[in-house]
Amino acid sequence: MSELKVFHLPGRWDLKSVSPFCLKLDAFLRIADIPHHSITASTPFGGPKNKAPWVEIEGEIMGDSSLIIERLKKVYQVNPDDHLSSEERGIAVAIERLVEENLYWVMVYDRWCRTENWATLKDSVLGDIPQPLRAMLAPYARRSVKKQLAGHGMGLHSHAEICAIAQRDISALSDFLAAKSYFFGDRPSLTDATVYSVLANIYAVPFTSPMKTMLEQAQNLLPFITRFKAEYYGDDTAQ
Numbered sequence: 456m457s458e459l460k461v462f463h464l465p466g467r468w469d470l471k472s473v474s475p476f477c478l479k480l481d482a483f484l485r486i487a488d489i490p491h492h493s494i495t496a497s498t499p500f501g502g503p504k505n506k507a508p509w510v511e512i513e514g515e516i517m518g519d520s521s522l523i524i525e526r527l528k529k530v531y532q533v534n535p536d537d538h539l540s541s542e543e544r545g546i547a548v549a550i551e552r553l554v555e556e557n558l559y560w561v562m563v564y565d566r567w568c569r570t571e572n573w574a575t576l577k578d579s580v581l582g583d584i585p586q587p588l589r590a591m592l593a594p595y596a597r598r599s600v601k602k603q604l605a606g607h608g609m610g611l612h613s614h615a616e617i618c619a620i621a622q623r624d625i626s627a628l629s630d631f632l633a634a635k636s637y638f639f640g641d642r643p644s645l646t647d648a649t650v651y652s653v654l655a656n657i658y659a660v661p662f663t664s665p666m667k668t669m670l671e672q673a674q675n676l677l678p679f680i681t682r683f684k685a686e687y688y689g690d691d692t693a694q
């Protein structure tokens with residue numbers, strides 16, 4: 456089998472990637488112990504859907520973290536969800552949607568729309584793009600993200616409404632995790648990779664976000680981030 460190549464946006468602040476979708480795929484690869492070559496891309500534009508992550512698998516380029524994971528499960532005959540009941544598998548899809556189709560957009564709003572985060576964003580998320588291209592590309596990228604936020608609907612809400620939406624999602628995650636180590640018990644599943652990737656990208660990075668306080672108040676979510684990171688990233692400080 457040819458080497459699996461995985462392309463992801465840059466890592467910063469002790470996280471493998473500033474992109475939750477890239478980090479989710481990386482975490483999945485670690486849970487499933489799939490050998491691969493990890494390659495950092497400065498923009499998502501090399502991917503087949505102009506989004507990161509993407510992979511080269513069996514000579515084919517493909518995008519979208521969830522579609523990639525489904526393919527990897529088949530090719531490598533692995534399934535970190537094989538201990539889940541059918542009811543839990545249903546809940547897992549619902550959590551994935553909550554995180555990726557809703558909470559993720561609050562994170563995007565906080566990073567790209569808050570004036571106080573703009574300087575950090577330009578030099579971190581876009582930081583691997585060499586100058587002067589970065590300076591030229593940054594305002595274009597920001598306009599494009601604001602359009603996406605409006606298209607999604609998140610960008611049309613008031614600040615207070617966005618906070619209330621985030622609070623509901625974070626409380627739901629916290630309530631479901633409760634006193635468990637991982638979302639479905641003692642053994643991690645794809646859900647843990649998904650939730651870790653977005654929560655770590657909210658909390659571990661130097662962007663202003665009201666969600667940081669919400670995570671602190673939830674009590675069980677920060678220990679979850681720490682637990683997952685220790686298990687799969689250990690002393691890997693470059694990650």
Ligand SMILES: N[C@@H](CCC(=O)N[C@@H](CS)C(=O)NCC(=O)O)C(=O)O
Binds near residue numbers: 474477
């Ligand atoms: N559904 C996709 C979403 C990927 C995605 O939105 N990636 C972001 C980075 S976190 C991206 O590349 N955005 C660039 C853009 O939309 O222009 C997946 O699961 O991979």
